[in-house]
Amino acid sequence: MASFIERMYLQLTLVLSISLGIIQAVDRSNFKTCEQSAFCSRQRALRPGQSSYRALLDTLELSDSRLTLQLLNNNNKVRLLLELYRLQGNITRVKINELKPIKPRYEVPDVLITDPPTEPMSVVAQDERGVVLSLGGVDRRLYVNAQPFRLDIMEGPKLVLSINSRGLLAFEQLRMRKDTISHKITSTVGSMWDKIKNVFSSNDQKDTEEAGKKEDTEKIEDKASEGEEQEMEVDQPGMWEETFKSHVDSKPNGPSSISLDFSLPGVEHVYGIPEHADSLRLKNTDGGDPYRLYNLDVFQYELFNPMALYGAVPVLLSHNTHRTTGLFWLNAAETWVDISSGQGSGEVPQTDVRWISESGIIDVFIMLGPRPADVFSQYASLTGTQAFPPLSSLAYHQSRWNYNDQEDVAAVDRGFDEHDIPYDFIWLDIEHTDGKRYFTWDKNNFPQPKDMLQGLMDKRRKMVTIVDPHIKVDSSYKIHSEIRSRGYYVKNKDGGDYEGWCWPGNAGYPDFTNPEMRTWWASMFAYDQYEGSMENLYTWNDMNEPSVFNGPEVTMLKDALHGPWEHRDVHNLYGLYVQMATAEGQIRRSGGLERPFVLSRSFFAGSQRYGAVWTGDNSAEWGHLKMSIPMCLSLGLVGISFCGADVGGFFKTPGTELLVRWYQAGAYQPFFRAHAHLDTPRREPWLFGPDNTALIREAVRQRYALLPYWYLQFYQAHRTGQPVMRPLWVEYPEDVTTFTIDDGYLIGRDLLVHPVTDEGSRGVTVYLPGNGEVWYDVHTFQRHDGALHLHIPVTMSTIPVFQRGGSIICRKNRIRRSSSCMENDPFTLYVALDPQGNAEGELYVDDGHTFKHETDRQFIHRRLRFTSNTLSSRSAPPPGNTIPFPTASWVEKVVILGAQEPKAVTLTSSGGGESSVEFEFDPVTLVLTLRKPDVNAGVDWTLQLQ
Known part of the structure; x- marks a missing residue:
């Protein structure tokens, strides 16, 4: 145990380093490169074209839905087991594991929502060179090449994808260390020989004894070599122990990394594998570091860098004009992804992707599309869809580290009313707690939290408090005492509770991989456990990579233990499990009635099921504003639609122009929150002069007017897995111009947004896709043709947004203090x-916050259609509701863009009654406005233009 002086010195050092970080960029020396990562360096040293594996065709076994086949490493004679599955929805699953490991290797649980349903396969042909399998569909085949081992997926004569075509399959089997084996052999033989000597003591049996000793030694050596190399490989540095800076990583099972390559002929554009502060289209990594997937606390991160950040989703999409495919590499260990671009056979462009993970098994899902929407559906069938959030969470959030006390919260709340700016949530960071003890309140600054929450509730507003997964080691702290007494902390390699430094000082880290721990954690959100909490209090999980200030790369030691598993096996899952348990706690506290809202900094595949994420500790710089777009687009492509960036930048102080432009951009991103560092000046929207306040107010009001459209998009994302914020190529997959655009994007299908992200900009060039389509400026209603680059002059009030011709969007133009109002x-x-x-x-309309849309089918879902000069509203399939959902909302206005002037407009209501409707027509803009049809939003009706 460190002395008090030593602990205070460390705490001071941490505070100084964090403060210096505000001035300096991230210290990259704190984080590994591939060359500094022993397994990455070792794997990357392998050269293409030298595959050591061959398929043993005589071991092939095929059931209706599963093929198994052994692979032999020609160099060390170790055998692997290949399992291949054809899954419903045009997905192929490939698993590769050791045939006889000395202990089980980690296989990722809890990410797949179910055991994926399978479909039958059949052998089409087989000879000594390989096997051909039918994968159904339009002449879809899987070719298994025996030597060297290779898998090819074909559609007719066309090669779609190859596995191990470059021969980079590498599987480091678990084994005992040579000196350990020698020690065991020596000690075991010695013990056996002592017993033998008691029986054979005669000198004339010396030869027999020597022979027996040799035979026993050979038997033990054979036993020791089961599941390990038959020909001992030369140990390389970092195989059994690795040091980074002052941190030592022991590796009791030695090298355990895996690698596999995929070739994508005809592909030049690949996307995904967030989180990285980089362009939407992934870059060639030849000559530099691969993209790294390893959840880390990296404040003030660099842009255009493949280094790891807070989350890791090992999903990559490839796209060309003919096909979209996806690769889902289900592995939670540290992973590096190499991308190479070049030419395949016949001078066809080709992209090669290589995955390298430190431990676990190879478990990859190949999602064959062929359309973008198909890949999204395929991935959603595996890991689930975006959680359907409460409507209020799609509105504006006001946050900083930290609001000082209850009066400060009340003053900020009044400020929004006084300046007529709506907001729904106000946030409290770590300073609201009693000494960084989560689930508590600072009794001096927040003595009556229920009074504070009730004051917000009276205005139909809400609060978020932070609950981090590092727990202050303090015997008087109930949460710590409970976790310790139950044995729920992560353990160190020697079996004691793992402890590290974070905001409270010395802290323990709950083992969220343990389902019992998660259940207990969820119970702590009950109103009688989390004192001062109410139904309008929601949760923010930060620092859940997990962040350990005095750990290697600011995270947990890899040889820490989660039950039988090392932290190296589960690292990228930790943040998902924290958010999972927290979301479950919010659901349980309401008796299963209320939808949760939980924001998480760390995430993995499947995190979309539990709430929202944000892009972490960004900076008040134009580059970070610009980068927020591709970062959120990348997350949407891999299922996580509820994404945003700290408006204004977390670190540093934005100028007024940057702040205004960030509000304008944030208003058109899924998660809309302003947040700032403790040391930055206050940034409430009214502190920058009346002109800038008016600009920010207008941006926020535009968000509130569009909440019905945002809510519809999240409803669709929850049902189908389609991203809310999506790149242009998703809807225009044959338009090559869209393939590299990441400064403009779509919200759903029908709104195109191109925020102004350059300082001093007087104009932007927007690409409007769609040959033969038209787009309308949502502010001026001016019509523009598609498939062209449009230059738009901009002022500080300009937010370039366009509505697609052929669409109907519902807005609420009466803006009040909160969405609930x-x-x-x-x-x-x-x-x-x-x-x-x-x-x-x-x-789409429901109550906005409960699960009754699912449990009781209480919702309104209307299909709106305009054709032959008739606008109609009908119930959308599936027809009807089990329990009709009443709404008091009505349609007060219809604005038709690109219209012709009618002679009259007639409303036919659901009861068959008819009435005339007032209208105005602007012959210059071709805008027809129908006033006061005054028909309930939940019933059938028709408007006829004559």
Whole structure:
């Protein structure tokens, strides 16, 4: 145990280093490169074209849905077991594990939502060179080449994807260390020989004794070599122990890394594998570091860098004009991804992708599309869809580290009302607690938390408090005492509770991989456990990579233990499990009625099921504003739609122009929160002069007007897995111009946004896709043709947003203090006609916060359609609701863009009654406005233009 002086010195050092970090960029020396990572360096030293594996065709076994086949390493004679599955929905699963490991290797649990349903396979042909399997569909085949081992997926004569075509399959089997084996052999033989000597004591049996000793030695050596190399390989540095700076990583099972390569012929564009502060399209990593997936606390991160950040989703998408495919590498250990671009056979462009992980098994899902929407559905069938958030969480959030006390919270709340700016959530960071003890309140600054929460509730507003997964080691702290007494902490390699330094000082780290721990954690959110909490209090999980200030790379030692598993096996899962347990706690506290809202900094595949994420500790710089777009687009491509960036930048102080532009951009990203570092000046929206306050107010109001559309997009994402914020190529997959665009994007199908992200900009160039389509500026209603680059002059009030011709978008234009206050307000429908004079859209309404839309089917889902000069509203499939959901909202206005002037407009309501509707027509803008149809939003109706 460190002395008090030593602990205070360390704490001071940490504070100084964090403060210096505000001035300096990230210290990259704190984080490994591939060359400094022993397994990455070792694997990357392998050269293509020298595969040591061959398939043993005589071991092939095929059931209706599963093929097994042994692979032999020609160099060391170790055998692997290949399992291959054809899954429903055009997915192929490939698993490779040791045939006879000396102990089980880690296989990732809890990420797949179910055992994926399988479909039958059949052998089409087989000879000594390989096997051909039918994968169904349109002449889809899987070719297994025996030597060297290789898998090819074909559709007809076309090669879609190859596995191990470059021969980079490498599987370091678990084994005992040579000196350990020698010691065991020596000690075991010696013990056996002592017993033998008691029986054979005669000198004339010396030869027999020597022979027996040799035979026993050979038997033990044979036993020791089961599951390990038959020909002992030369140990390399870092195989059994690795040091980074002052941190030593012991490796009791030695080298255990895995690697596999994939070749994508005809592909030049690949995306995904977040989180990285880089362009949407992934870059060639030849000559530099691979992209790294290893959840780390990296404040003020660099841009255009493949280094690891807070989350890791091992999903990569490839795309060309003919096909979109996906690779899901289900492994939670530290992983590096190499990307090489070049030419395949016949001078065809090709992208090669190589995955390298430190431990675990090879378990990869090949999602064969062929359309982008198909890949999203395929991935959602494996890991689930985006959690359907409460409507209020899609509104504006006000945060900083930290609001000082209850009066400060009340003053900020009043400030929004006084300046007529809506908001829904105010946030409290770590300083609200009693000495960084989570689930507590600072009794001096927040003596009456329920009074504070009730004051917000009276205005139909909410609060978020931070609950981090590092627990202060303090015997008087209930949470710590409970976790320790139950044995729920992560252990160090010697079996004691693992402890590290974080915000409270010395801290323990709960083992969230333990389902009993997660259940207990969830119980702590009950109102009688989390004192001072109420139903309008929600949660923020930060530092859950996990962050350990005095650990290697600011995280946990890899040889720490989670039950039988080392931390190296589970590292990238930790943050997912924290968010999972927290979300479950919010659900349980309401008796299963209320939807949770939980923000997490760390994430993995499947995290979308539990809430929102953000892009971490960014900076008040134009580059970070610009980078927020591709970072969120990348997350959306791999299932995590609820993403945003700290508006204004977490570190440093934004100028007024940057702050305003960031509000304008944030208003059109899924998660909309302003947040700032403790040492930055206050940034409430009214502190920058009346002109800038007006600009920020307008941006926030635009967000609130569009909440019905945002809510519909999240409903669709929850149902289908389609991203809310999506790159242009997702909807225009054959338009090569869209393939590299990451400064403009779509919200759903129908809104195109191109935020202004350059300082002093007087104009932006927006690409409007779609040959034969039209787009309408949502502010001026000016119509533009698709498939062109449009230059737009901009002022400080300009937010370039366009509605697709052929769409209908519902807005609420009466903006109040919070989204809940707008619940019963009327809708305005914006009908943007395509060149043929048609449009369609949807309206979705429920109570905005419970699970009754699922449990009782209490919702309204309307299909809106304009064709033949008739606008209609009908119930969308599936028809009807088990329990009709009433709404007081009505349609008060319809705005039709690209219209012709009618002679009259007639409303036919659900009861069959008819009435005339007032209208205005602008012949310059071709905008037709229908006023006061005053029809309930939940019933059938028709508007006929004559």
